[in-house]
Amino acid sequence: MDNNMKFKDGFLWGAATSGPQCEGTFNKKHKNVFDYWYEVEPEAFFDKVGPEVTSNFYNSYEEDLAMLKSIGLNSFRTSIQWTRLIKDFETGEADEDGIEFYNNVINEIIKNGLTPIITLHHFDLPVELYDKYGGWESKHVVDLFVKFANTAFRLFSDRVKLWTTFNEPIVVVEGQYLYQFHYPKVVDGKKAIQALYNINLASAKTIKVFKENNYGKDGAKIGTILNLTPSYPRDINNPDDVKAAKIADAFFNESFLMPAIKGEFPKLLVDLLKEDDVLWESTEEELKIIKENNIEYLGVNYYFPRRIKAKEEKVDESKPWMPDKYFDNYEMPGRRMNPYRGWEIYPKAIYDIAINIRDNYDNIPWYISENGMGVEGEDRYINSEGIIEDDYRIEFIKEHLEYLHKGIEEGSNCFGYHSWTGIDCWSWCNAYKNRYGFIALDLKTQKKTIKKSGQWIKEFIK
Ligand code: GAL
Numbered sequence: 001m002d003n004n005m006k007f008k009d010g011f012l013w014g015a016a017t018s019g020p021q022c023e024g025t026f027n028k029k030h031k032n033v034f035d036y037w038y039e040v041e042p043e044a045f046f047d048k049v050g051p052e053v054t055s056n057f058y059n060s061y062e063e064d065l066a067m068l069k070s071i072g073l074n075s076f077r078t079s080i081q082w083t084r085l086i087k088d089f090e091t092g093e094a095d096e097d098g099i100e101f102y103n104n105v106i107n108e109i110i111k112n113g114l115t116p117i118i119t120l121h122h123f124d125l126p127v128e129l130y131d132k133y134g135g136w137e138s139k140h141v142v143d144l145f146v147k148f149a150n151t152a153f154r155l156f157s158d159r160v161k162l163w164t165t166f167n168e169p170i171v172v173v174e175g176q177y178l179y180q181f182h183y184p185k186v187v188d189g190k191k192a193i194q195a196l197y198n199i200n201l202a203s204a205k206t207i208k209v210f211k212e213n214n215y216g217k218d219g220a221k222i223g224t225i226l227n228l229t230p231s232y233p234r235d236i237n238n239p240d241d242v243k244a245a246k247i248a249d250a251f252f253n254e255s256f257l258m259p260a261i262k263g264e265f266p267k268l269l270v271d272l273l274k275e276d277d278v279l280w281e282s283t284e285e286e287l288k289i290i291k292e293n294n295i296e297y298l299g300v301n302y303y304f305p306r307r308i309k310a311k312e313e314k315v316d317e318s319k320p321w322m323p324d325k326y327f328d329n330y331e332m333p334g335r336r337m338n339p340y341r342g343w344e345i346y347p348k349a350i351y352d353i354a355i356n357i358r359d360n361y362d363n364i365p366w367y368i369s370e371n372g373m374g375v376e377g378e379d380r381y382i383n384s385e386g387i388i389e390d391d392y393r394i395e396f397i398k399e400h401l402e403y404l405h406k407g408i409e410e411g412s413n414c415f416g417y418h419s420w421t422g423i424d425c426w427s428w429c430n431a432y433k434n435r436y437g438f439i440a441l442d443l444k445t446q447k448k449t450i451k452k453s454g455q456w457i458k459e460f461i462k
Contacts, residue, residue, distance in 0.1 A: 012416025092147030354407025
């Protein structure tokens, strides 16, 4: 490891979390799809731990932010919950308590010398909007989201200079409509494709409102956050594997990346969807909005690569349509795994992403908005001073930074690195199974203790 890696002045070093994963539901007037799912099916969540308390940020944000500052970070991402900020979804009118809370949080972030980065949607669709309109299947919901975003910009863009419309929108499509890990756990490829389109439209319409109202006048910028999982074919000399990997990339990466940056959908994807008769419903006017309203910067969440091989078994055409008809996942022998999360560890992909953005996406300004390692049972690494010695996390981060640094040296326009996460937080259905933080959370007492990685990152940043 090259300990002398230099990153430019002003490089953002930080950590990310989201409203639903850290605040707790205290004093929240509406429920999102996870709040509701936990209410009706608590056993779907690890150890039946739900979203009510999480890491108690609603009550402890002052101490929490001071701790993040104390480990040397200069920036912090969280999200504003639609179900907390908004009183009336149809008008976008804000709730007084919601305004007060987010005002306090944003002021406190800034007071601690941290640059705030604020996400507007982190998997937290209001469940009422699913029940009434079908959630992201509906273009009315798209417009309601834009109203919420406009309210948030109006209230906070004097202080928030980096906004992001969505976090990992493809995960919403996968979780809600394909692979059943987000409520309502539907399996319906056609609806999935409409939701994919509608969320792209919501992001573009939000950018339009941001520009029209000149919220960027004091330097605020708007972007989006995508989880990029580069698809590597099993055998680069086998054209079928290569083609399958290209298609997987079009579905899982380019379906949001291209509209966000280039204003259009990948042709390969559109052609396949047309052929299969599952293409989304769109209008000329909407496509024009997508064309004209691109992001100003990109956040990339990177955890693991995708390995792909050509389909091995014939697809049963009587079954509902799924994108998986075009590829199989490939378990590469000898791949390095994080056994707790079941994710492959492959740091070089971060370099490949950097070069892809440089060469194929106009070298747009971008940053790593999430990267990290979830580990179960970290208590077994507690030393005599009560500190978790998470050397594996330090190694993981170092290795990824090395490849990121190489990408930057070769001209990729990356302005920051955020780890997931600062303080151990709640991870959807996995709840508190795997811990990711620089700071450990004792769930019973809510006591927070800096891990070895937290001490390390401080020195590294220096
Ligand atoms: C990401 C997601 C985060 C967090 C993380 C680790 O995909 O954006 O919300 O849950 O995974 O589980």
